[in-house]
Amino acid sequence: MAQSSTWEFDLYIVDGTLKARFAYANLKKFCKEHLNGECMITVYDLILNPKAASDNQITANPTTILRRPLPERTLIGDLSNTESIILKLGLK
Amino acid sequence: MQHTTIKSTEELPKAPTGIRGLDEITFGGLPKGRSTLIAGGAGSGKTLMSMEFLVRGAIEFGESGVFMAFEETSDELAKNVASLGFEIEELIKEKKLIIDFVRVERSEIEETGEYDLEGLFIRIGYAIDSIGAKRVVLDTIESLFAGLKNQAILRAELRRLFRWLKDKGVTAIITAERGSNELTRYGLEEYVSDCVILLDNRVTGQISTRRLRIVKYRGSRHGTNEYPFLIDEHGISIMPITSLALDYKVSNERISSGIPRLDMMLGGKGFYRGSSILVTGSAGTGKSTIAAHFADATCRRGERVLYFAFEESPDQIVRNMSSVGLNLQQWLDKGRLKIHSARASLYGLETHLVTMQRQIDDFKPNAVIVDPISNLINVGESSDVRSMLTRLIDYLKSKQITAVFTNLTHERLEATETEVSSVMDTWLLVRDIEIAGERNRGIYVLKSRGMPHSNQIREFLLTNKGVDIIDVYAGPSGVLTGSARAAQEEKEQAEKTLRREEIERFSRDLDRRRKIMEAQVAAITAEYEAKAEEIKQLILQSKERESILSQNRARMSKARGSQEKTIKG
Numbered sequence: 117m118a119q120s121s122t123w124e125f126d127l128y129i130v131d132g133t134l135k136a137r138f139a140y141a142n143l144k145k146f147c148k149e150h151l152n153g154e155c156m157i158t159v160y161d162l163i164l165n166p167k168a169a170s171d172n173q174i175t176a177n178p179t180t181i182l183r184r185p186l187p188e189r190t191l192i193g194d195l196s197n198t199e200s201i202i203l204k205l206g207l208k
Numbered sequence: 209m210q211h212t213t214i215k216s217t218e219e220l221p222k223a224p225t226g227i228r229g230l231d232e233i234t235f236g237g238l239p240k241g242r243s244t245l246i247a248g249g250a251g252s253g254k255t256l257m258s259m260e261f262l263v264r265g266a267i268e269f270g271e272s273g274v275f276m277a278f279e280e281t282s283d284e285l286a287k288n289v290a291s292l293g294f295e296i297e298e299l300i301k302e303k304k305l306i307i308d309f310v311r312v313e314r315s316e317i318e319e320t321g322e323y324d325l326e327g328l329f330i331r332i333g334y335a336i337d338s339i340g341a342k343r344v345v346l347d348t349i350e351s352l353f354a355g356l357k358n359q360a361i362l363r364a365e366l367r368r369l370f371r372w373l374k375d376k377g378v379t380a381i382i383t384a385e386r387g388s389n390e391l392t393r394y395g396l397e398e399y400v401s402d403c404v405i406l407l408d409n410r411v412t413g414q415i416s417t418r419r420l421r422i423v424k425y426r427g428s429r430h431g432t433n434e435y436p437f438l439i440d441e442h443g444i445s446i447m448p449i450t451s452l453a454l455d456y457k458v459s460n461e462r463i464s465s466g467i468p469r470l471d472m473m474l475g476g477k478g479f480y481r482g483s484s485i486l487v488t489g490s491a492g493t494g495k496s497t498i499a500a501h502f503a504d505a506t507c508r509r510g511e512r513v514l515y516f517a518f519e520e521s522p523d524q525i526v527r528n529m530s531s532v533g534l535n536l537q538q539w540l541d542k543g544r545l546k547i548h549s550a551r552a553s554l555y556g557l558e559t560h561l562v563t564m565q566r567q568i569d570d571f572k573p574n575a576v577i578v579d580p581i582s583n584l585i586n587v588g589e590s591s592d593v594r595s596m597l598t599r600l601i602d603y604l605k606s607k608q609i610t611a612v613f614t615n616l617t618h619e620r621l622e623a624t625e626t627e628v629s630s631v632m633d634t635w636l637l638v639r640d641i642e643i644a645g646e647r648n649r650g651i652y653v654l655k656s657r658g659m660p661h662s663n664q665i666r667e668f669l670l671t672n673k674g675v676d677i678i679d680v681y682a683g684p685s686g687v688l689t690g691s692a693r694a695a696q697e698e699k700e701q702a703e704k705t706l707r708r709e710e711i712e713r714f715s716r717d718l719d720r721r722r723k724i725m726e727a728q729v730a731a732i733t734a735e736y737e738a739k740a741e742e743i744k745q746l747i748l749q750s751k752e753r754e755s756i757l758s759q760n761r762a763r764m765s766k767a768r769g770s771q772e773k774t775i776k777g
Binding site for chain 2: 197
């Protein structure tokens, strides 16, 4: 499952908020456009799973953590700034 | 806690901190259900104070707490506060405390658009709910300013956070780094406005002193001074403000100073219980000995004495006092006497006083000796000294603890002592009297409130049986002491002897004269008697001759008569 070609994202959100919806949509769009759709996105609702927040050092909503490939990288915000994601993921 | 004048109904509900002294100066604790900002520089004790708030809350007041640590991990925190005697692992196990380490590292995070801090809210909320916490600490939330780029979002979210905490009804402490111009570096005081406490760690003359000040406490009165505090193995102790009111009870009981003659000088009964006594004098005048006598007398009554020595070690004091016949070791052994020695220059005045107060709280003595207080005065700024001492003395008085302070003066500097002496009830002066190449000690009572006292200088002797106070020679040429007094006494003795001898001589003379007179009288009598005898003889002879003559005349007449007869006849 964990192949080098697969990008694994954990998306921590507070479900029902506008930012959360944007983040999910933006992440899917980014995967399609920049990662050939080779992505696995897991969404965690912090309201339902509050322990996940402290377990994963989440402060901001939404927070996206790239689990694979290593190293882990953390993105906060609704992922509307594509350039900064590209920069952070080292795609350029 | 004493709510003295203001009606308690007007007071805000408060969450007691359990931190020594803090509840006194806040009149009950931090505002319950609200947030308090603790601002201070690095190492000023913000983290420890807020942790103690949680630990005491959990242990003493049954309120569990959440510690949101933005700077230290749980382990680091546990290690740091273990030095204060807090076993937080136990509390965590018992679900009375949660520590959540929040790490926000700017280099690891990319901001890619709009966000809020709901994640943090959820973490805090989850921690609060999972143990039913009533107290929350955010230490220090300012780290977020370093971790997040978007300051506009951050500020809006902080505002929301503090409102949310208030809605949650938890009593919160938010710590913040002290700013150079503002109270805090990021202006957090703008969001937390109910109570603001400032911690400070100032270094004056190479001695650092921690101080606390309540900058603001909305809806409540509070002490406004800077209060020194101490962090040690028992947590934080703040020197409380008992001097807000002079309403302590006073005792009419009198207790002996341990020196009978000194008691005589003090209206015949000694000190008042709970009063403060200042013993001033230059070096080597026996101030400590007076203090030790009092300690001895107090222990002898079965009471407890706490002796703060700033010049000598306990052993040295015991040895020195045994040379004047005081056995202090027995009281140490019986646990009635405790000698606490410390170098005065070790800490600042305030720290000393806080330490002393803590020791007093722990030992619960009936009397306290500070020997000498001058060393403490030297380490403080003179402006502070008086207020600090007033606080200490008020504290002692409120607990009815009698206190003896010795004070070393270098010359006859009574004026310099005014800052200290005005708060004292009794002031004894031990003074050198230099006469005829000799140095002797004189003692007198400069003041003693509420009792008639001697106005005379007495000579003060240190003998191997303790202190002896004797009358000085006060004659036309002034006060004489020591060998001058002895010489004067000898001289007087000689004069007395001389006079006695003179009287004897006179009376002997009189005696002799009488005897002479008597002898003369006897002689005259004898002479008289002899003369009288002689005269008697002469009279007798005369009488005899007279009779002979008359006989003769009769015979002759007879004879002549016969002739006449013959003629006539």
